Structure formats: structure tokens, C-alpha cells
Amino acid sequence: MTTATDAPAPDGTVPHSPAVHISGLTRVFGHGEDSVVAIADLNLDVAAGEFVCLVGASGCGKSTLLNVIAGLDRPSSGVVDSGGRRVSLMFQEGALFPWLTARQNIELSLRLDGVRDRRARQNRALQLLELVQLADVAERRPHELSGGMRQRVSLARALAQNSSILLMDEPFGALDAMTRDTLHDELELIWERTGVSIIFVTHNVREAARLGDRIVVLGSRPGRVISEHRIDISRPRRIESPEVSALAGVVTEELRQEVRRHASR
Numbered sequence: 001m002t003t004a005t006d007a008p009a010p011d012g013t014v015p016h017s018p019a020v021h022i023s024g025l026t027r028v029f030g031h032g033e034d035s036v037v038a039i040a041d042l043n044l045d046v047a048a049g050e051f052v053c054l055v056g057a058s059g060c061g062k063s064t065l066l067n068v069i070a071g072l073d074r075p076s077s078g079v080v081d082s083g084g085r086r087v088s089l090m091f092q093e094g095a096l097f098p099w100l101t102a103r104q105n106i107e108l109s110l111r112l113d114g115v116r117d118r119r120a121r122q123n124r125a126l127q128l129l130e131l132v133q134l135a136d137v138a139e140r141r142p143h144e145l146s147g148g149m150r151q152r153v154s155l156a157r158a159l160a161q162n163s164s165i166l167l168m169d170e171p172f173g174a175l176d177a178m179t180r181d182t183l184h185d186e187l188e189l190i191w192e193r194t195g196v197s198i199i200f201v202t203h204n205v206r207e208a209a210r211l212g213d214r215i216v217v218l219g220s221r222p223g224r225v226i227s228e229h230r231i232d233i234s235r236p237r238r239i240e241s242p243e244v245s246a247l248a249g250v251v252t253e254e255l256r257q258e259v260r261r262h263a264s265r
Contacts, residue, residue, distance in 0.1 A: 017083050019165055019197035020046040020069060024078035026222075027064055038064045040222035041078070048164070051191055051198045053208035053215050055251060057259050061223025062201040066167045069199065085197075088163035090154055092170040096142040102129060102153045103138040109160045128156040131190060148179035152186070159194070168200045172207070181239060184210055188236065205255070209247040210239040217254055220262045227254055 025042040028035050039061040046052050054062050067073040068080055070089040096105045106125035115121050129135045132152040142150055151171055158166060172180045188211065191198055202208050208215045212231055219226040229251060233243045 018045040019048045019050070019082065019085060020044070020199070021081045021083070022069075022079065025065075025068065025075050025080055026077045027061070027068060027073070028076040037222040039068075040224055042218075042224050044216060044225055046165075046197055046199060048197055049195045051200065051211060051213045053200045053202060053212035054218060055202060055205055055208050055215060055255065056218030056223065057220045057255060057262070058203075059223075060218040060220045062218060063169055065218075065223065066169050066199065066201060069165075070167055082165055085165050086161060086163035087165045087167060088158040088161045089167045090158045090169065090171050092173050096150060096153060096157075098142050101139045101141055102134060102145065102149075102156075105142075105153060106157050106160050109157045113161055124160065125156075128159055129153070131159070131193075132156045132186065146179070147175050148183055151175065151183060155187070155190070159190070159196075163196070165197045165199070168198060170201055170203065173203065180207070184239065185236070187211070205248040205251045206239050206244060209233070209244045209251070210237050215247075215251055217251060217258075219258050226258060 022042060022044040025039055026037070027039040028037050030036055042061075042065070054065070056062055064073065066089060068075055069082065070087050072089070096102075097108070100108065103122070103125045106128055107121040110121045110124055115124065126135060126138060129138050132155055134149060134152050134156070137145060137149060142153070145153065154171070172183055175183070184207070190196075200208070200211060205215075209231065214231060215229040216225055217227045217229070218224065229247065231247065233241075233247070237244055
């Protein structure tokens with residue numbers, strides 16, 4: 001029941017409710033003996049403005065979870081509630097249209113989102129490119145950009161949808177260490193400026209400890225939450241810092257134990 005202090009805002013959201021509320025989520029693919037339980041009875045709340053990193057071995061349902069939150073897939077049972085908030089999804093591959101410039105890729109997202117005024121789309125696209133420090137390459141096409149630049153354009157395109165929840169599926173996994181480190185800094189700055197809630201999937205435990213407010217560890221087959229780690233390391237953080245390394249070591253050992261447990265079945 002909604003209380004008087006939690007009355008819906010004009011956009012329909014409840015101010016003090018979680019940005020994402022997941023209760024008893026189960027996702028089964030197939031039927032009968034051929035069915036596969038990807039996620040089973042998963043429970044998770046993500047607060048407004050929180051940066052949550054999801055880690056787990058391959059097959060733990062991380063990408064499936066993001067697809068369900070984004071509305072690209074439906075749960076077999078359970079509740080996934082984003083309170084009417086808008087959700088954007090960013091993949092590992094930028095998937096930019098190669099025949100469009102960086103600016104035009106963002107403008108297309110704005111047009112699909114209902115921004116009909118051409119000048120307004122141009123101005124907003126340039127603002128977003130400036131936010132990701134790419135205003136000087138606005139008229140370049142994707143093949144003229146580095147991998148890191150393409151991911152920044154993809155991030156700007158995701159932000160163009162004015163979503164309050166950003167889902168990121170291993171967005172930096174294909175990048176070299178130096179580029180990834182730079183994008184960590186830029187993503188953290190954008191997150192602080194915009195106040196967006198981020199759910200970030202990664203196989204890199206150090207990356208999770210570097211970026212997140214919280215690390216959620218998922219078990220394998222079926223996917224479920226097996227532990228959570230609130231990160232109290234002050235920002236800004238460095239991925240090579242002793243504090244980040246120590247936390248990453250704890251989480252990595254949990255993942256090793258989970259892999260052993262799964263292998264022994």
C-alpha cells in the first residue's frame with residue numbers, strides 16, 4: 001500500500017521506492033524434460049541512484065536478468081518492478097549504425113523517443129557527446145572511432161533516452177586495460193552528475209569493486225543471489241589499489257567455491 005509520504009510523483013514513480021524491485025523471479029526456457037531454469041527465485045532491490053555490479057560465472061543468468069528488467073524478456077514467475085521508471089540497456093558491442101555519424105546515431109535514438117524537432121535533437125545529441133567528452137568527433141562515423149570512443153557514443157545514446165535506470169551488460173569487456181580504466185573514470189563522473197541507477201554486469205571482479213556501491217554475486221544454474229558486498233571504499237578508487245584488490249580477492253574466492261560446488265553436482 002502506498003503511504004501519504006510515498007505518494008506517486010508526477011511521472012508515476014514513488015519517491016522512496018526502490019528503482020528496481022525483484023521478488024521471486026524465475027525464468028525457465030523450454031518445456032518439460034528439455035526445459036532449462038536460467039534464474040530461480042531471485043530477489044533483489046536496487047535503490048534510486050545506486051551503482052550495483054552483478055558478477056557470476058558463465059551461465060548464471062546475468063544477461064537474462066538484464067533482459068527481463070529491460071522488458072525484452074518476461075519472467076516465468078515472480079515480480080520485476082521498476083516503478084514506471086524508464087530503462088535503457090547498453091551491450092558489450094556498441095551496435096552503432098555504421099552509415100550514421102556519432103551525432104546522428106544519438107539523434108536517431110532521440111527521434112525514436114519522440115523528439116520531433118530537428119534542432120532540438122541536434123542540440124541534445126551534441127550535449128550528450130560533450131558529456132562523454134566526444135564533442136570533437138560528432139561528425140565521424142563508427143569505423144573512424146576507436147573501440148573506447150564507440151562505447152562512449154553508445155553510452156551517450158543510452159543516456160539520450162532520459163532513463164533513470166541504466167543496464168550495462170559487460171560494456172567494457174572487449175577493451176584494453178588502459179581504455180577501460182579511462183572509461184571507468186568517465187562512467188563514474190556521468191553517474192554522479194546524472195543520478196542514474198546503474199546495474200552493471202561484469203566478469204571482471206576488480207572492475208566491480210572499482211565501480212560499485214554494492215557487488216551482488218550470482219550462483220550458477222539456476223541463477224540466484226548467493227551473497228552481497230556493500231563497498232565502503234571511498235571514491236575515487238583505483239582498480240589497482242590494495243582495498244579494491246582485497247575485496248576482489250574475497251569475491252573471487254566465493255566464485256571459485258560456487259564453480260566447485262556446481263562442478264561436483
